[in-house]
Amino acid sequence: MSKGKNSEAVRVVVRCRPFSKKEELSACENILEVDDKLGQITIRNPKAPPDEPMKVFTFDAVYGWTSTQRDVYDEVIRPLVESVLHGFNGTIFAYGQTGTGKTYTMQGVSNDPDKRGVIPNSFQHIFTQISRTQNQKYLVRSSYLEIYQEEIRDLLCKDNNKKLELKESPDFGIYVKTCLLS
Numbered sequence: 001m002s003k004g005k006n007s008e009a010v011r012v013v014v015r016c017r018p019f020s021k022k023e024e025l026s027a028c029e030n031i032l033e034v035d036d037k038l039g040q041i042t043i044r045n046p047k048a049p050p051d052e053p054m055k056v057f058t059f060d061a062v063y064g065w066t067s068t069q070r071d072v073y074d075e076v077i078r079p080l081v082e083s084v085l086h087g088f089n090g091t092i093f094a095y096g097q098t099g100t101g102k103t104y105t106m107q108g109v110s111n112d113p114d115k116r117g118v119i120p121n122s123f124q125h126i127f128t129q130i131s132r133t134q135n136q137k138y139l140v141r142s143s144y145l146e147i148y149q150e151e152i153r154d155l156l157c158k159d160n161n162k163k164l165e166l167k168e169s170p171d172f173g174i175y176v177k178t179c180l181l182s
């Protein structure tokens, strides 16, 4: 049976950011080609001998430097948030080297509606859906943690310098006690 493109349990999506001003000014060379139809990224090694084949990587979806926050939300995030609203679990995380655009994609620019990222767009999506629903109760819980250099901080806590401890319980597994829980 053929599967729809959003039916995989885990989807890996790559987004390539545009050159920064600094990279433009220093005439950095683009070595990537993004094929969003095939979900492929081709990497050209400028130092490789001419007969060496280029490296091609295939993902569930790829987004190039002209992709917008809306493209990413509508095609990748919206279906997952919809399924969460129907009671399924869902996780979105951004992974990548420093400066590659994780914060831009997840958070974006708050004072420009077109540049808002996954977090504000999914909040808007969830609360719009809740406001339109009648005869149904929702419970929305939120936490915002930073893990940096092996230390965990609760960014919703007034004292966000306080380090949280990693704990383990037979009932919940591994957890941290956030400000809301303590």
Ligand SMILES: Nc1ncnc2c1ncn2[C@@H]1O[C@H](COP(=O)(O)OP(=O)(O)OP(=O)(O)O)[C@@H](O)[C@H]1O
Residues within 6 Å of the ligand: 016, 017, 018, 020, 065, 096, 097, 098, 099, 100, 101, 102, 103, 104, 105
């Ligand atoms: N898709 C994009 N379009 C335009 N600008 C982008 C895009 N992605 C990232 N940028 C810009 O590139 C720079 C680096 O991005 P960002 O801070 O999101 O990287 P990061 O992966 O979160 O880095 P770090 O791991 O160091 O926190 C920022 O100036 C950001 O605005």
